[in-house]
Amino acid sequence: MTIPPFTVPQTWATRSVMDTLADHNPTLNVTANPAHIVPTNAADLAVTQIVRWQTFNLDCLRQAYGDILDDYPVPTVVSHLGPHMVNGLNQFKQVVIDYLFPRLTHPLQTGATVLGARLGAGLPNVSLKKDTIVDWPRRSGLSLISDDGTHFLVGCVLMGSQWDSAWLERSYVLGDVSQPLRRVAAYCLATDTRYGFVLTPKEVVVVRVSGTAYDARQPCRIEWQAVPWDASGPDTLTVNLSLWFISMMSLNPNHHGLCPPGAAPSLNLWLRYQDPAGSIAYKHHLSLRQAFCLPTGAEAEGAH
Structure with a gap:
């Protein structure tokens, strides 16, 4: 295999991408617990199928990206593990920006360099940002976005008291329970982006959407999988790993845009x-x- 032209200065302490992204998340001390989702950015979608994304598991994902995870060094990022006070959405977003995003930066750059070399094309520079406009007045709470404004991930950020993915399993009629997933799907349709997530202080729920870009009247399919905030350690799917995986999927130009419902291939x-x-x-x-x-x-x- 040809090694892409990406090197890390020898004076930097390094770890594998896998070890970096499998670390503990910051500990959160949540003091604000709103009871309801604020009905802004409500997603008015046509017939929507919502199913569990069964192949989003570490075995399938390592098949795809295990060599990048294990064989490429990235600089060690030392961050304060907390506990961090969280008294609302804005403070939670800031903790994510200050303590999670820095761990993702070098793994994303490395993964993009490797994937670009395999594709024979340079991939865009991307960064993680908050509150980006996807379709006025709708804003993605946290996004992966390129320098030219293209969205590669869109996200909805909530407090754990407002929503929990376990409610999807316990509810026979989804209704309002599915609103965060439908909100992410609306962002995906508005930006022709296949991947997104819902993030709370308890978990990340990764989402793959298929449907028709810029047309919420057409059928839409939402696949989802939940990963606990506290997950960490070897052979464990973590929040940071999950965000890295869907970022890598979206950075491949052949898999960034929306496809018809049911047409997205299995991850394996x-x-x-x-x-x-x-x-x-x-x-x-x-x-x-x-x-x-x-x-x-x-x-x-x-x-x-």
Whole structure:
């Protein structure tokens, strides 16, 4: 494999991308507990299917990105683990910006460099920002956005007392329970962006949306998976890992924009092809990682 032209100065302390993103999140001392979601940015969508994103798990995600996670060093980021006082949404957003986003910066740069080399194209510079306009007056609470204003992730930020993904499992009629997911879906439709998230002091809920860009009247599909805020350690899917994974998916230009409901491939899909020597090989559809043996449990189809 050709190593992309990305190096870390030898004087910097380094860790793998995996170790960096598997660290503990800051401890939060939440003192504000509003009981309801403020009905701003309400999502008025047509018929919407909401399902669990079953393949968003560490086994499938490591199939795609395990080499980047393990083989590329990034500078160690030392941050204050708290406890941090959180007395409302703005303060929670600021804790995320001050203590989570710095850990994501170098892993995102490294992942983008590797993916760009595999694609044979430079990828845009991106940064994580708060309160970006997606469709006036709608604002994405936290976003991954490029220098030219393209959204790669959109997000909804709430307090844990306002919403919990467990309510989706316990409710037979979703109604208002699904509002945060529908809000993220509306942001995705407004920006032609496939990926987003809902973030609370208790969890991140990653979201993949399929539908018709700029048209909320057409059918829409929302896939979601929850990851606890407190998750950390080896072989554990964490909040930062989850955000990094969906960022990497969205940075691939072939998988950034919306697709029709049900058309988004499974995360464990590999494309079968014949290399110049005539051997059968496989390439992951998202990361373009190559392998001569299909990973256990993976799906394969012929490359188009």
